[in-house]
Amino acid sequence: MTEHSPVSLPAISILGVGSMGRAILSGLLAPGVEVDGPIRVTNRSAASAAKLPDDDRLVSLLTESDENANSAAVKGAAIVLVAVKPAMVPDLLDEIADALAPGTVVVSVAAGVSIATFEKHLPEGVSVIRSMPNTPATVGRAVTGVSAGTRSTPEQLETVRRLFETVGEVLEVSESQLDALSTISGSGPAYVYLLIEALTTAAVEKGFSADEAALLVNGTFIGATELLRQSGKTPEELRIQVTSPKGTTERAIAVLQDARLDTLFTAATDAALARARELAAG
Ligand SMILES: NC(=O)C1=CN([C@@H]2O[C@H](COP(=O)(O)OP(=O)(O)OC[C@H]3O[C@@H](n4cnc5c(N)ncnc54)[C@H](OP(=O)(O)O)[C@@H]3O)[C@@H](O)[C@H]2O)C=CC1
Numbered sequence: 612m613t614e615h616s617p618v619s620l621p622a623i624s625i626l627g628v629g630s631m632g633r634a635i636l637s638g639l640l641a642p643g644v645e646v647d648g649p650i651r652v653t654n655r656s657a658a659s660a661a662k663l664p665d666d667d668r669l670v671s672l673l674t675e676s677d678e679n680a681n682s683a684a685v686k687g688a689a690i691v692l693v694a695v696k697p698a699m700v701p702d703l704l705d706e707i708a709d710a711l712a713p714g715t716v717v718v719s720v721a722a723g724v725s726i727a728t729f730e731k732h733l734p735e736g737v738s739v740i741r742s743m744p745n746t747p748a749t750v751g752r753a754v755t756g757v758s759a760g761t762r763s764t765p766e767q768l769e770t771v772r773r774l775f776e777t778v779g780e781v782l783e784v785s786e787s788q789l790d791a792l793s794t795i796s797g798s799g800p801a802y803v804y805l806l807i808e809a810l811t812t813a814a815v816e817k818g819f820s821a822d823e824a825a826l827l828v829n830g831t832f833i834g835a836t837e838l839l840r841q842s843g844k845t846p847e848e849l850r851i852q853v854t855s856p857k858g859t860t861e862r863a864i865a866v867l868q869d870a871r872l873d874t875l876f877t878a879a880t881d882a883a884l885a886r887a888r889e890l891a892a893g
């Protein structure tokens with residue numbers, strides 16, 4: 612979603628407002644979004660909490676100064692977003708389980724942690740929905756995968772879809788596809804930045820200053836993706852548009868194709884998938 616259409620959401624708490632928690636929070640605080648009651652958020656340290664926006668709709672609690680902060684934060688929440696590191700999830704769920712009212716929806720963004728793990732640590736009356744957003748959520752340009760849990764209702768899934776639509780687009784998938792989706796769109800921004808870094812290195816090697824290289828390369832990526840968005844053409848059509856027969860681009864593309872960029876991305880996403888399975892195993 613590029614423009615925020617009016618949306619209203621029930622009471623929400625976010626446990627862990629690091630990069631991903633804060634990115635989703637930015638959608639909840641965006642114009643046109645109404646969340647019932649204050650948004651309670653928790654962090655471990657004051658250092659992370661200091662990065663939160665100064666907004667009187669927020670109530671921020673710290674676990675390092677109050678061991679009951681997470682339980683206090685989830686009281687009265689209809690949706691509890693869990694955005695701590697995957698390894699911390701089981702302890703966190705045990706900590707909050709008794710404080711969750713029946714009917715609460717716990718939404719996970721944790722990579723690799725299964726819905727079954729969440730459901731095992733939570734009371735019967737609490738539903739779980741698993742998601743995989745990405746960091747462009749910070750600017751309202753996320754792509755988020757969501758998967759229903761065994762106890763969640765279609766209405767709860769719809770509410771969680773609206774939540775993630777405050778930060779971008781949403782694709783509903785079965786949980787069996789969510790780790791694969793994570794290797795594409797969850798990790799995807801990192802692949803894009805790595806390509807940008809590599810092209811920037813090539814620019815500096817060709818004599819441009821760091822500032823000039825950043826202007827050339829960042830501008831090219833932003834311009835090319837904006838053209839993709841606005842033109843309605845496929846990436847292949849747009850690539851062919853640049854690649855004049857017997858021209859200079861043709862030579863560069865041949866080098867990249869000889870290096871089997873497609874195979875490299877298959878191997879990279881396979882490696883990410885294997886890691887998601889390790890995280891799932893705990
Ligand atoms: N980064 C990404 O691109 C994506 C991340 N994810 C998932 O999002 C989750 C968070 O990742 P990310 O935001 O990158 O990590 P961060 O480390 O940036 O954020 C985690 C946050 O959790 C806080 N925290 C740690 N322990 C507790 C606790 N017991 N109670 C409350 N808060 C706590 C930390 O506080 P403090 O800093 O004070 O210790 C920190 O602010 C992970 O599960 C990851 O798999 C999903 C999609 C994309």
Ligand SMILES: O=C(O)[C@@H]1CCC=N1
Nearest residue numbers: 722793796797798799
């Ligand atoms: O690297 C990670 O584990 C998380 C999940 C997808 C993006 N970041």
